Amino acid sequence: MLRQDYVLLFALALAGTAGAETLRVQVQSGQVRGTPSFLGGVVATVGYGQAVEVVSEQGPWRQVRTLDGRAGWMHESALSAKRVKMQAGGTAKTGATSDELALAGKGFNKDVEAQFKAAHAEADFTWVDKMASMKAAEAEVERFVKEGGLALPGGAQ
Amino acid sequence: MRRVLMLASGLWLCAVALIPTGCSTVAQVGTMAGQAAGVITAEQAESINRTAAAVEKTYQDITPEQEYYIGRSVAATVLGSYKPYDAPALNRYLNELGQTLALYSDRPETFGGYHFLALETEEVNAFAAPGGLILVSRGLLRCCRSEDELAAVLAHEVGHVQNGHGLRAIKKGRLTSALTILAVEAGKNVAGADLAEVVQAFEGSVTDITSTLVNSGYSRAYENEADAAAVRILARAGYDPRALLELLGAMKPILAADARGFAKTHPSPETRIQHVGGLLGPSRAVPAPAARQRRFDAATACLR
Numbered sequence: 001m002l003r004q005d006y007v008l009l010f011a012l013a014l015a016g017t018a019g020a021e022t023l024r025v026q027v028q029s030g031q032v033r034g035t036p037s038f039l040g041g042v043v044a045t046v047g048y049g050q051a052v053e054v055v056s057e058q059g060p061w062r063q064v065r066t067l068d069g070r071a072g073w074m075h076e077s078a079l080s081a082k083r084v085k086m087q088a089g090g091t092a093k094t095g096a097t098s099d100e101l102a103l104a105g106k107g108f109n110k111d112v113e114a115q116f117k118a119a120h121a122e123a124d125f126t127w128v129d130k131m132a133s134m135k136a137a138e139a140e141v142e143r144f145v146k147e148g149g150l151a152l153p154g155g156a157q
Numbered sequence: 158m159r160r161v162l163m164l165a166s167g168l169w170l171c172a173v174a175l176i177p178t179g180c181s182t183v184a185q186v187g188t189m190a191g192q193a194a195g196v197i198t199a200e201q202a203e204s205i206n207r208t209a210a211a212v213e214k215t216y217q218d219i220t221p222e223q224e225y226y227i228g229r230s231v232a233a234t235v236l237g238s239y240k241p242y243d244a245p246a247l248n249r250y251l252n253e254l255g256q257t258l259a260l261y262s263d264r265p266e267t268f269g270g271y272h273f274l275a276l277e278t279e280e281v282n283a284f285a286a287p288g289g290l291i292l293v294s295r296g297l298l299r300c301c302r303s304e305d306e307l308a309a310v311l312a313h314e315v316g317h318v319q320n321g322h323g324l325r326a327i328k329k330g331r332l333t334s335a336l337t338i339l340a341v342e343a344g345k346n347v348a349g350a351d352l353a354e355v356v357q358a359f360e361g362s363v364t365d366i367t368s369t370l371v372n373s374g375y376s377r378a379y380e381n382e383a384d385a386a387a388v389r390i391l392a393r394a395g396y397d398p399r400a401l402l403e404l405l406g407a408m409k410p411i412l413a414a415d416a417r418g419f420a421k422t423h424p425s426p427e428t429r430i431q432h433v434g435g436l437l438g439p440s441r442a443v444p445a446p447a448a449r450q451r452r453f454d455a456a457t458a459c460l461r
Contacts, residue, residue, distance in 0.1 A: 028222075075265055
């Protein structure tokens with residue numbers, strides 16, 4: 001290989017590193033899908049605050065690579081450019097660990113909710129939890145869309 | 158040396174983060190530089206950060222996780238005064254329709270996702286708690302004559318969530334006191350007086366939002382935004398956006414006879430019809446497949 005080729009390779013590698021954007025998952029369970037569509041099948045999930053590297057874009061979809069090397073598509077609304085506050089033990093390379101996510105969530109969290117609940121006996125968290133479990137699976141959404149003659153979701157908007 | 162390097166890389170991260178989101182304040186970057194240079198102590202830096210942060214907090218500083226917890230308590234509070242309507246087939250249908258609609262919104266994904274539940278009351282009402290917990294009254298559901306009209310109701314509520322209207326109802330001072338502690342103390346265990354202050358701010362935030370949803374209502378501007386979002390969602394999904402107009406027309410006599418709920422918290426149907434009419438393009442008949450009306454009739458049979 002010629003010397004220029006090495007230089008070129010190095011420059012390309014450098015450009016690739018500089019151009020890659022790192023975003024953080026801002027939902028409880030970040031869904032990585034096989035295609036840029038809500039009906040694209042979930043191939044991996046990434047937790048809140050975890051970093052993903054953006055490889056390319058298509059409309060509201062980001063093609064991402066997770067830190068453990070899995071690849072797929074995430075919707076932009078699940079991602080944030082905000083930095084998660086780094087805690088002792090966490091590094092920029094590995095992202096925050098699960099402990100650190102709990103720390104990042106200090107403030108309005110489970111403990112605060114528990115205190116609120118204790119002070120407000122009339123508030124109905126039982127039904128809030130029931131609501132939270134009501135979730136149409138991807139196959140059900142697909143059936144609902146097709147049966148109702150609706151447009152396929154998650155394409156170019 | 159290692160510490161200097163870490164500080165330097167921290168500075169770089171902050172500078173990068175500042176460009177798109179403004180997540181760190183100029184003061185924070187400045188105090189980090191000041192500490193690195195040994196000009197100010199860590200305590201002084203914290204004090205400066207706290208003061209600077211206190212000025213800058215807005216609803217946009219609420220993280221999606223915090224929004225989720227606020228929303229849960231808002232929904233729990235509303236459910237404390239409005240009984241849920243325990244009709245499994247109807248609630249399953251509301252979630253299928255609502256969660257599908259959310260996919261066509263500008264914010265399909267929230268921390269905990271969108272979830273829908275019917276309320277037993279006959280008053281015409283709906284509540285969207287931050288993060289996507291959406292409650293719809295029997296009275297409002299009974300106004301709907303088709304899936305397209307029901308989709309208009311749910312899409313309007315998704316519009317409130319997507320635009321963060323609930324969070325924007327939190328009084329400024331309250332956010333500042335809580336988020337300032339969180340911004341500065343995020344790396345530590347919040348305890349004692351600080352924890353009490355956070356809990357107090359949390360309760361206050363929940364009260365601000367709940368009383369806006371139940372009593373005072375949003376501004377006309379927010380309702381217009383939610384109606385505009387609904388029109389976009391309906392069109393993207395393949396529903397007829399005119400269904401929103403038809404529904405508002407059907408609500409008119411009902412709201413005239415019942416001063417509770419929407420009659421109290423929303424602009425009049427006439428005002429909304431005028432606004433929505435201006436958003437719609439030329440009439441375009443969208444024939445709904447028979448299966449759409451059939452499943453609507455089946456799921457809402459319990460209301461009639």
